[in-house]
Amino acid sequence: MARIKERTSKDGSIRYTAEIRLKGFPTQSATFKRKTDAKRWIQDTESAIREGRHFKTVEAKKHTxxxxxxxxxxxxxxxxxxxxxxxxxxxxxxxxxxxxxxxxxxxxxxxxxxxxxxxxxxxxxxxxxxxxxxxxxxxxxxxxxxxxxxxxxxxxxxxxxxxVKKPKEPRGRVRFLEDDDRARLLQACKESSNELLYICVILALSTGMRQGELMNLKWSDVNLKDRYIILHETKNEERRRVPLTGHALELLQEHAKVKRLDTSLLFPGKTHKDKPIDLRKPFETALKRAEITDFRWHDLRHCTASYLAMNGASSAEIAEILGHKTLQMVKRYAHLSDGHVSSVIESMNAKIFGGA
The missing domain is CATH 1.10.150 (DNA polymerase; domain 1)
Structure with a gap:
């Protein structure tokens, strides 16, 4: 039910107050200078209420x-x-x-x-x-x-x-170290005045952990007996199990023998024991000594993914290791596994066509 009340204000002008009463909904009203505007408002508002649009619009006007x-x-x-x-x-x-x-x-x-x-x-x-x-x-x-x-x-x-259209992102960066470059960098890290740089770079290369995931590790996250790390806080907010093996495991086992007892962090800072160590300057120094340019810490993660691809790992396996929810992020490494794909196709053709 709707009605329009005509009223005369103190200055003598006429105002029209439209009122809508629908069962099950609160009364709605509005005042207009023209009767035609009041009628139009009634039509639009009644329609919006019945379609469930009106009160959502009202809420949107209430909040900034x-x-x-x-x-x-x-x-x-x-x-x-x-x-x-x-x-x-x-x-x-x-x-x-x-x-x-x-x-x-x-x-x-x-x-x-x-x-x-x-x-x-x-x-x-x-x-x-x-x-x-x-x-x-x-x-x-x-x-x-x-x-x-x-x-x-x-x-x-x-x-x-x-x-709203999102900006077009450039193709994902793929920067990884060739064997000679990697050897020079690791040697420079080993010779660094910072005793934690080498083990952190080795762990980054062998596991593909993000810098924040690695630096914020606590001893409670590490299981040396069963050889794995549990990451509780990741970028995609899902726990991830990271296997430990080879040289990285050996270094971490040695590091555990001299761990600090005044902090839970694996790699605490020298000034603030409850804050992760900052390896930015030591890493930059190591890169200069190794004569490596255009390389960032995050590229160590690209190295891991690239080495996995070149060793035959599937996109799904790389995504699981790096902690990606979808395969989209690892498509940038697909071209590095072309040899593996070729061997799969060759094997399939041999089974189908034989020596023909």
């Missing part, structure tokens, strides 16, 4: 993006890994600074697109223009927040991120 970000940081991020919590707090806070005053109803694809374009041209925390890959991560953090607001909090009917 700043409220959305604050609730995510306080209620959602604490259950994520420390790395994800830190990164997504930074990413969401950027959007809060830019468009935090906007109500969720006012945030549309055009607004998000402006933010995307600014992210692509703005100098980031490291003093450089953000890469497309970095901007994609910013957008992913905001998209996740909107998805929660839609599905769980019902602050929105739909996410405005759906129609």
């Amino acid at each position: 993006l700043a409220e959305l970000v604050d609730r995510c940081i306080n209620d959602v991020l604490p259950i994520k890994s420390a790395t994800l919590k830190r990164d997504q707090t930074t990413q969401l806070s950027w959007f809060k600074d830019e468009i935090g005053a906007f109500t969720l109803a006012d945030i549309n694809p055009a607004v998000i697109t402006q933010c995307r374009d600014k992210l692509l041209t703005e100098i980031g925390q490291r003093g450089k223009v953000r890469t497309p890959a970095s901007v994609v991560r910013y957008m992913a953090a905001l998209s996740h927040a909107f998805t929660i607001a839609v599905n769980e909090w019902q602050w929105l009917e739909d996410s405005p991120m759906r129609k």
Whole structure:
């Protein structure tokens, strides 16, 4: 049921108050200068209520993006890994600074697109223009927040991120060391004044662990008897079991004999025992001595994946070892296993066609 009340204000002007009463829903009302506007509002609002759209729109007008970000940081991020919590707090806070005053109803694809374009041209925390890959991560953090607001909090009917195009990322970097380069680097690490550099580089190469995963290892994560490490905090928030074998296992067994008793960390810092050691400068020095350029710590992980591919490991096996949820990330190494693929095809053809 809907009705329109005509009222005369103190200044003599006429106002029309439209009121909608539908069973099972709270009363809705609005005031207009023209009766035709009141009638149109009744038609649109009744239709929206019956289709379940109206109250979601009302909720979107009640909440700002700043409220959305604050609730995510306080209620959602604490259950994520420390790395994800830190990164997504930074990413969401950027959007809060830019468009935090906007109500969720006012945030549309055009607004998000402006933010995307600014992210692509703005100098980031490291003093450089953000890469497309970095901007994609910013957008992913905001998209996740909107998805929660839609599905769980019902602050929105739909996410405005759906129609926003992500920046095109360049092809994944594949930088690995040839045998001679690897030998020189390992020798330089062994000769480093930092006694932990060599074992950390060996572990990184032999396991494919990310730098954060490796440096934050605790002795409680290591099982030398059964030869494995359990990673509790990973990038994809899933526990991962990392096998220990060969030289890496031998070094870790020796390291366990001289472990510090005042900290739980495998590789504690010299100044702060409860913070991981910073190997950035020793690693850079080792690279210079080994005459290796254009190489970063994360490329040790690329080395692991590349060596696995060249030794016949499948994409699924590489993904499992490195901790990737999908095979997309390991496709960059596919060309390195061409020899293995060729041998598989050759074997298949021999069985089918024989000597023909």
